[in-house]
Amino acid sequence: MKWHELGEMDCPIARSLSILGDRWTLLIIRNAFMGTRRFDDFQKQLGITRHLLSDRLNRLTEKDIFTKVRYQDAPKRYEYRLAEAGLALYPIILMLTKWGNIWLNDDNSHPPLQVIHKPCGHVTDPQLRCSECGEELHARDMAPFVDKVG
Amino acid sequence: MKWHELGEMDCPIARSLSILGDRWTLLIIRNAFMGTRRFDDFQKQLGITRHLLSDRLNRLTEKDIFTKVRYQDAPKRYEYRLAEAGLALYPIILMLTKWGNIWLNDDNSHPPLQVIHKPCGHVTDPQLRCSECGEELHARDMAPFVDKVG
DNA sequence: TTTCATAAGTTCTGTTTTAGAACTGACAAG
DNA sequence: CTTGTCAGTTCTAAAACAGAACTTATGAAA
Structure with missing residues (x-):
């Protein structure tokens, strides 16, 4: 392909x-x-x-x-x-950053890249949350994609 | 490189x-x-x-x-x-899906790929939210990355 | 007891993409 | 009239990829 x-x-x-x-x-x-x-x-x-x-x-x-x-x-x-x-790609960039910070920082040699949320003024840890109940989303809690696989 | x-x-x-x-x-x-x-x-x-x-x-x-x-x-x-x-890559997959659904569906010919959040039972629209204030994060509201660019 | 089927790869050849460096063209400043 | 800036284009060699065939180990079917 x-x-x-x-x-x-x-x-x-x-x-x-x-x-x-x-x-x-x-x-x-x-x-x-x-x-x-x-x-x-x-x-x-x-x-x-x-x-x-x-x-x-x-x-x-x-x-x-x-x-x-x-x-x-x-x-x-x-x-x-x-x-x-x-x-609109910002969330993807942010989640790639977060994943790299956590999972590819073997010896903690890299200081985590931090971002400030200006409206509230704090360093933020971006979280993926459910629009309906507000809880953080985790792979295990999601129903499998209803999508053509092939 | x-x-x-x-x-x-x-x-x-x-x-x-x-x-x-x-x-x-x-x-x-x-x-x-x-x-x-x-x-x-x-x-x-x-x-x-x-x-x-x-x-x-x-x-x-x-x-x-x-x-x-x-x-x-x-x-x-x-x-x-x-x-x-x-x-832990799930949020990246989910945000790529959301972006594709919104921005690469020119003629609405593709039904949006939907995911169910099992704990609350609803079809969810995954949102990126601030860990401190709970608001949804948007590129414009974020302080620029403090990172080596080169 | 050959033959077929399944599963997880490896090998081969030809095409596409990428890396790295040099070159172009339009202008401005010294 | 030489040097510098900016946004590219052109060139060649190296690396990655596509597509198809081949391999190895086994169990089941003809």
Whole structure:
């Protein structure tokens, strides 16, 4: 199965991964959340090749995750800003961070990456909660996906 | 930068993506959450090549995301079960699902994938909430990551 | 007692993707 | 008129992936 075929599957995870499922895409988006907007800044911060960065930014712009905005006229220069669908990726970034902090910090050599929730002013531990009862969600408590597997 | 070098970065997202950042890994894990445990079942359900599946299962076992368990002696047969670190990936799977449901369902042709929270018995909309004030977390309300970018 | 079926891989060949470095084009400043 | 900035594009070699066939161990069927 080719990558682009994934995007046509009747499964939202497969469709998500057809866009996000590679080594670089979510790192580019992470840096966008930290304020990076310009080609050369992404490139220097990430160490990604210019070729791939160009490809990924185009793809993400096409999918309306980034918006390409002209910020200068002569010469014409563009920057990339998170669009709505891009901003909506924040929970995924946050949960990847939390998982990495907990499960890939073998010797506690890495200080945990912390985030502040500005409205309440505290360092927050992001939790996944049920919209109906408010309890934290755990894999064991969930009914299996009702989805086509194949 | 090579893939394995990502895992050595001082950033939990980079470390997470050094394991999860490809087309297949999270799909394999999704199917594991749906109850799949055996090589051939993963292979048939996903349409992944046997070579890649073998490689990914080994990698994930090495990283203690799966546990390889012998379920038969003659001939020796093994199955793959989610270990603790694997079960902890559930929020990521759930948020990828939610994002795909909302943002990659252009013509509403795909019925949303729904999950039931067994303790309360309702179909739940998983929400990311602050551990301190209980409010839902949004990108705009968060203080920028305090992390090494490069 | 060959033959088929099952399960979990491994091997092979050809195609695609990626890494790394150099190059381009439009302009500005010294 | 040389150097620097920014946003890319082009090139080549290396790595990863797709698709199909093959292997190994066993039990059941013809």
